[in-house]
Amino acid sequence: MPGGENPRDRWGWKIDTVVLREEVKSKLKEIGKADLVIGIPSFNNEDTIAHVVRAAQAGVAKYFPEMTTVLVNSDGGSTDDTKNIVENTLIDDFQPLLIPRRRDLFSKIITPYHGIPGKGSAFRTVFEIARQLDVKACAVVDSDLRSITPEWIDLLIRPVLEEEFDFINPYYLRHKYDGTITNSIVFPMTSALYGKRIRQPIGGDFGFSGRMAGFYLSKDVWETDVARFGIDIWMTTTAVANGFKVCQSFLGAKIHAAKDPGSDLSAMLTQVVGSVFQLMEEYEGTWKQVNGAAPVPLFGFQFAVGLEPVNVNTDRMIHMFGAGMQELGELWARILEPATMDLLNSVRGSDPFNLDDELWTRIIYDYAVAWHRRIMNRDHIMRTLTPLYLGKVASLVLELAESDSGEVERRLESLCDVFERYKPYLIDRWKR
């Protein structure tokens, strides 16, 4: 290589070659070039992955019958039957689906990924295969989905092929109490920082162009937390902050395998919000220039479905908020501005319990600044956010108890407005 520089792909992005297995390399040689790649990251998903593979296969057969498609299963070392199931899952009879039989079914590449264990490393392998096959568009879908339909493939791919979008975010129907980290932090933050009202920036199932995959590959993040857990927000933010054309597709309800009930909320919050703050440091020059936020095109036929009721114990949340006030007050006083702390002190006695949007916005912005300045261990900063977050969730649940989905959406839009209005406060504190 002249000058020891990395080679560049056809869009000019730097290529840092990903290690692929010999059998994958020969398969890629055999395939040569493809139009589409469908990526499915997996780790011990034998119960659900067959449905995802069938949906992808039917989606390609129904909506893109003339396109050469490769399904890539990027596996994290499953010890169950996941790989065999992917290998052997095929729709033999397309007739009940009213899909004419294709001459050739799509190719499959089933490979363990290299690198740090995590969804990001799995995606990196998908991006690399997409690059080597010089594809037009890709879609990545989770392997634990129970509600995926063939239409998802169409909705994640077609905006790239026909409307020249580079990145397609999912838009799911969710219960009004679900996705609270997204609703109360990630959605308004992404909107205020980067000026795009992307409703679910950490959805998990995405569509993107071959050019976008090449751009992702050129980024030197594969030894960081992005490889472990931060890939979803990283993909969305990278696309938005670098000026790629972004849209959303309505996918209906997202139902997936039950999560581990022991999964730690505090760790989840630390990972997701920490990733948002990390990206703020990387794109400081970009978000400081953005004023206001624009809506993002939404494709797909929108419909309503009955969602299972969600149990919420607001008393417990308010109790944990109170315990946080009592025990963590000293740490919060180091993280939050004195004025924010004064407002927070008045919340405890509020009846009905109410942590308003202005205060919540100040809290999140103060946390971003504290994280940026490393006023204490970053993990400790983030973990002290949990009782405050539960306070905000309790406040929203109480407020939205009688609201329908339209009212909830309008309420969240108004939260975004407040985040946007308070952005000068963030910029001022950030540079101080």
Added chain:
Amino acid sequence: MEAFIEKVLLNPMEKFLETAAAFIPNMLTGLFLLILGLVVAWFVKLFMVRFLRMIQVDNLFEKSGAQGALRNLGIGDSLSGLIGRFSYWTVVLIFLTMALDALKTPAVEEFLARFFLYLPNVFVAAFVVVIGYLVGNFLGRATLIASVNANLPFGSFLARFVKITVYILTATMALELLGIGKDTVLVAFAIVFGGIVLAFAIAFGLGAQDAARRYLEKKLEEKERKPDDIEHI
């Protein structure tokens, strides 16, 4: 009689006066060096802090994230402040050594020789104390946050317990390094630590049985209620 008085009283007095006459200039020199040392140390500290602030070392340190790392460990001082304080005590120590050396007494000279041989142990012990202090603060804070997030009662009590345990362990190690009552300190630590744990166990079992019962009842009630089904992401 005169010879006796001269031998018993005058000669020793004469000797004492000679020794004192020889020692007083040394003592004054020593005192002067000590005062000079304190003044010089104060100027050195002032100069170091101002110079470092002028070249914006604190800002650079803050931007590099190292200041944050120190704050993580419970040290709130700026880098210039820390270096200033270190310079001050280094100068004081140098002048103190010179002052003691100026006394030119065999006992002090021997003490100085021993002191310099012992000094590495002091530095290592001081290092252990500093690390122990930082680790104690860090673990105490981590315990506090984790217990609040896990909805456990007595979070600050647990945090303090962890912090103090680390401090005691550190003090034990430091004393061991200084060679002070080696085995005694270790045994004392084991007894004290074991005693504390036992005392808490008994206190919780007997004194706080009502509180324990109320806590367990509350937990069981909470379990009987349907848990939160919220998907946070």
